[in-house]
Amino acid sequence: MNWEVVIGLETHAQLSTQSKIFSGASTAFGAAPNTQASVIDVALPGSLPVLNKGAVERAIRFGLAIGATINRRSIFARKNYFYPDLPKGYQISQFEIPVVQGGKIAIVSPTRGEIAIQLTRAHLEEDAGKSLHEDFHGMSGIDLNRAGTPLLEIVSEPEMSSADEAVAYAKALHSLVRWIDICDGNMQEGSFRCDANVSVRRPGAPLGTRREIKNLNSFRFLQQAIEYEIKWQIETLEDGGKIQQATVLFDPDSGQTRVMRLKEDAHDYRYFPDPDLLPLELSDEWLEEVQAHMPLLQEEVSGKFMNEYDLTPYQARTLTSSRELAEYFESAARDSDSKVAQLCANWISGNLSAQLNEEDLDISQSRISAVQLRGLAERIADGTISGKMAKEVFDVMWAGEGSADEIIERKGLKQISDAGAIGKIVDTVIAANAQQVADYKAGKEKAFNSLVGQVMKASQGKANPGQVNEILKKKLG
Amino acid sequence: MPLTSSDVKRIAHLARIEITEAETEHTLGQLNGIFKLIEQLQSVDTTGIEPMSHPLGGGQRLREDVAIDHPDRDAIMKNAPASQDGLFLVPRVIE
Incomplete structure (x- = not known):
């Protein structure tokens, strides 16, 4: 009998503000411990939170991008629990009325094709500090630099039915928050982390008991853990066991999940409205202003690429995986014909991406500018250089030696496309290789390739290979 | 909804407050008194009245996103019973 898998994701996206959500301390990553912990972040008595406009604006951008309801009035609540890296004894979050409700994220499921995952809500909250458990004479060290960093917690409906779909959703969300510039998406630094709620059931049966896997900070771990x-x-169920509701942790070394706490020990957070913060009220004017500054969304840009440059849906999706990449492609392909645009698309997703990956750079750090790449594409398109020469030009260009035209000139890479010149070389080769000519005429295809090779060699690799084929075939009759 | 003394002990534990048997009974009486008041309030018909989260009118004032606060770590650390390498030290906690 079959099993049906039900997965929902809770994602914490760290908002890319300069200052904290309730204090004026910096959010920069990697500062010396506790140098960015203000009196509010360390919860000194009498200190009071003041809400950061930039954090609210980012939440609005997210709501607009996913077509959600943006509540004109939302409430901050205290989530009470006891832990040393939470000095107030509560986390300021949103509970009953979050700032963003509903909305959806489009994903491509390997089994169900294009589907939309509905979101339950997204709410603003503050991050906690960090506990360091290395031995400080039997004590734990507390760094409160991260305390008060703004987070958007994004909660999906339990609508995913496989690890692949959960990863596709997480990747789509990751690329969206970067696209609309609300989160840097740096997973190593913990700017984007996922909790996965997983349960299984027989088809048609009520939902099974779920277990929540906490704090997955890479797509690979998300996949493996689920x-x-x-x-x-x-x-467990097939062996006659029962699933107990629990929070579990994933151990990348063993590839297994292990129980952190059972439901009986679950936190009782005793939420209540935070009396220190009045309701967050959003005016229509502000929403309109934020809307006016929104970039075109991924689907829109990808549609534009398909229309204007004849890209395939796959090419368009690849080139819109980040805004920087899309902008790079646009500045390379703008106002050029579809042949050059296609070449740009292929070179960006092919050689350029490979080179960037190899050196662990992102597109903004590319050693070849969009204008340079376009220059290369134009010389391929007009037949000046062959694909093989283009690779050589690309490598030299990557090394910082100028534009395509300069490199072609300097290295003498110009392809010979003059039919007369190629014809002369072909004549010489035919005259010098009587045996192979005879073999070809006797039906040996291999002999033809060898003759092409001879012509290319005689031209020092500069003859246009397409023309060599054509002319050679004609002359051999 | 009268509470029991085990509810009181649980609440005290969640707030990490140590509480004696005598205090438990005393607190139980007080809390149940508060619950009685709330029950009375709940008997009022509030149909059509928008729930209120705060007694004050108006909305939250917002601050521009600028990092203007440069904490003085040494001054703040002076309040801590124990510290080392710029970290606050607390009894070892591993969940």
Whole structure:
């Protein structure tokens, strides 16, 4: 009998503000411990929170981008729990009325094709500090630099049915928050982390008991953790066991999940409205202003690429994986014909991406500018250089040696496309290789390739390979 | 909804407050008194009245996103019973 998998994701996106959500301390990553912890962040008595406009604006941008309801009035609440990296004894979050409700994210599921994942809500909250458990004479060290960093917690409906779909959703969300410039998406630094709620059931049965996998900070771990969890739950149920509601942690070394706490020990957060913060009220004017500054969204840009430059849906999706990449492509392909645009698209997603990956750079750090790449594409399109020469020009260009035209000139890479000149070389080769000519005429295709090779060699690789083929065939009759 | 003394002990534990048996009974009486008041309030018909989260009118004032606060770590650390390498030290906690 089959099992049906039900997955929902809660994602914490760290908002890219300069200052904290309730204090004026910096949010920069990597500062010396506690140098960015203000009196508010360390919760000194009498200090009071003041809400950061930039954090609210980012939440609005998110709501607009996913077509959600943006509540004109939302409430901050205290989530009470006891932990040393939370010096107030509560986290300021939103509970009953979050700033963003509903909306959806489009993903491509390997099994269900294009689907939309509905979101439940997205709310503003503050991050906690960090506990360091290395031995400080048997004590733990507390760094409150991260305390008060603004987070948007984004909660999906339980609508994903496999680890692949969960990863596709997380990637789509990751690329969206970067696209609309509300989060830097740096997963190593914890700017984007996921909790996954996983349960299994028989088709048509009520929802099974779920377990929540906490704090997954890479797509690979998200995939592995969910796959392990599904397998474990199905095996447990098939062996006659029961699933207990629990919070679990994923251990990348063993590839397994292990229980952190059971439901009985679950936190009882005793939420209540924070009396220190009045309701967050958003005016229509502000929403309109934020809307006016929104960039075109990924789907819109990708549609534009397909229309204006004849890109395939796959090419368009690849080139809109980040705004920087899309902008790079646009400045390379703008106002050029579709042949040059196609070449730009292929070179960006091919050689350029490979080179960037190899040196662990992103597109903004590319050693080849969009204008340079376009120059290369134009010389391929007009037949000046062959694909093979283009690779050589690309490498030299990457090394910082100028524009395509300069490199072609300097290296003498110009392709010979003059039919007369190629014809002469072909004549010489035919005259010098009687045996192979005879073999070809006797039906040996291999002999033809060898003759092409001879012509290319005689031209020092500069003859246009397409023309060589054509002329050679004609002359051999 | 009268509370029991085990509810009181649980609430005290969540707030990390140590509480004696005598205090438990005393607190139980007080809390149940508060619950009685709330029950009375709940008997009022509030149909059509918008729930209120704060007794004050108006909305939250917002601050521009500028990092203007440069904390003086040494001054703040003076309040801590123990510190090392710029970290606050607390009894070892691992969940």
